[in-house]
Amino acid sequence: MIERKISRFGVFFLIFLLPLCALAQKGEKIQTIVIDAGHGGKDTGALGKVSKEKDLNLAVALKFGAYIEENLPDVKVIYTRKTDKFIELSERAAIANRNNADVFVSIHCNSTGTPNSAHGAETFVMGESKNDKNLEVAKKENAAILLEDNTDAYDNFDPNSTEAYIIFSLTQSLYQNQSLDLAGKVQNQFTQKLGRHDRGVQQAGFLVLWKTSMPSILVELGFINHAKEEQFLNSEKGQTQMALSLYRAFEEYKREFEAENHTSSQPVTEEKLSAPSGTYFTVQFASRDKKVASTDKTFSGVKEVDVYEYNGAFRYVSGKFTSKDAATKRQTELRNLGYKDAFVVAFVNGERATIKQAEEALKK
Ligand SMILES: [Zn+2]
Incomplete structure (x- = not known):
């Protein structure tokens, strides 16, 4: 006591x-970002015809971070992984919390049961999934914990049980508005600027976002089991464009956040x-x-x-x-x-x- x-x-x-x-x-700053390349090591993530999700996530994460390091020297970039390594979901959030990060971005690729049936980019914030489609995305990403040795951090959460997701309806992040703001900027870059198909800003219960204490988003770059998108995401050009979009969205978010704190606080x-x-x-x-x-x-x-x-x-x-x-x-x-x-x-x-x-x- x-x-x-x-x-x-x-x-x-x-x-x-x-x-x-x-x-x-007054001039509160965005000083630290944690960039999380989804999956890694024994966890391949979704599979395409010629590639694995974990590799695409990492390629875009590293490029995204490099743009920040090059252009925003006042921002410290921390990666949850820089190599092909398995990391627990709870540890990814813990890295962000331990480092007092101002922003957390988790990078993923989507897939569907039927190849070539869906395409486009979407960005998630923590929340209650409003439809089955979003719930399925969360289930797929959360299934990574089934490969973890110790799942104490998740209070017996079963990633495949729809009922388990009720827990997220009780969770509202302090940073919901800021997360939505950043997610909107990312989608804007992907779609308005880059012309990717827009699947919008969505909400669902992601374990990796659950315990972060800063604005946090999870990006689905595109569908790895859509032939054209897989090709794009595998190309140097595609990875560069997606990373640059993430960088531009982050830069805009940082600029606005700092200006707002400077003038309106x-x-x-x-x-x-x-x-x-x-x-x-x-x-x-x-x-x-x-x-x-x-x-x-x-x-x-x-x-x-x-x-x-x-x-x-x-x-x-x-x-x-x-x-x-x-x-x-x-x-x-x-x-x-x-x-x-x-x-x-x-x-x-x-x-x-x-x-x-x-x-x-x-x-x-
Ligand atoms: Zn993933």
């Missing part, structure tokens, strides 16, 4: 320095985010190393956001309640919104306290 009190400095910091801090952090004032004062219960739903304005779109859907600084991180809370029951209701609402780890915290006279201490203080 965390029972240490918020420091005096913390309160001081919150009230007086936060506005300055917000100004100083207002200094956070006391009116917007108040320091803890008084005795009450609230619900903590997020924690960040960097400060994010309460108006930030990553908190969309959350009511009455406040922030406090504790043990070196910014903790985001929602609501102020005089009873634990009322706070627990808010906790349920937040968990339903996808903030699965939301939990009730208490303050007594503006300082972090135990639930019991707050209950006693409120009785007086």
Whole structure:
């Protein structure tokens, strides 16, 4: 249990320095991208007539990364694999989380039961699949865990069971909007600029995206079991064009994100985010190393956001309640919104306290 009190400095910091801090952090940057070439090693991914998905994914991933390294020197590129190597899905997400990546892009190729029956590019974000077609794509990509030795990380998830996918209907990423934004830019490049057939931005439950804590997308470059597309994806020209499209979409996303953070992030004032004062219960739903304005779109859907600084991180809370029951209701609402780890915290006279201490203080 965390029972240490918020420091005096913390309160001081919150009230007086936060506005300055917000100004100083105006130009928040996209500094790290993790590029994930799907499959690898014993996991070939989908098979075409002359190629394996894992090889096409890797070729495009390496080219995509090289464009960033060449043209955006302020961005650090991390690859989940640079060779033909098997990597667990949970580890791919963990690499992104460990490195505090700002963006995660997983690269794949699609296939269907009947060769040549489908073609085109599509980009997925984490979400509930709205149709069988999307569910099938997720099932196929998630089946990679059947080749893993230890699947503890997935809570007994059965990638082939449709029922198992209900879990994703309860999951809403904090980064849904940003992920959709990036996915839209990728599709725009693939289709408007490159003329690939547009299968759109889609949602489905992908294990590789499930636990990433940053905007994340999964790209299906095209169908490996469509003869023409396989040929295109195997060609130097095709790989270069797809990688360049990914690069352009990422560059645009980064540019807009940084411009937006520069111009529209207002200094956070006391009116917007108040320091803890008084005795009450609230619900903590997020924690960040960097400060994010309460108006930030990553908190969309959350009511009455406040922030406090504790043990070196910014903790985001929602609501102020005089009873634990009322706070627990808010906790349920937040968990339903996808903030699965939301939990009730208490303050007594503006300082972090135990639930019991707050209950006693409120009785007086
Ligand atoms: Zn794949």
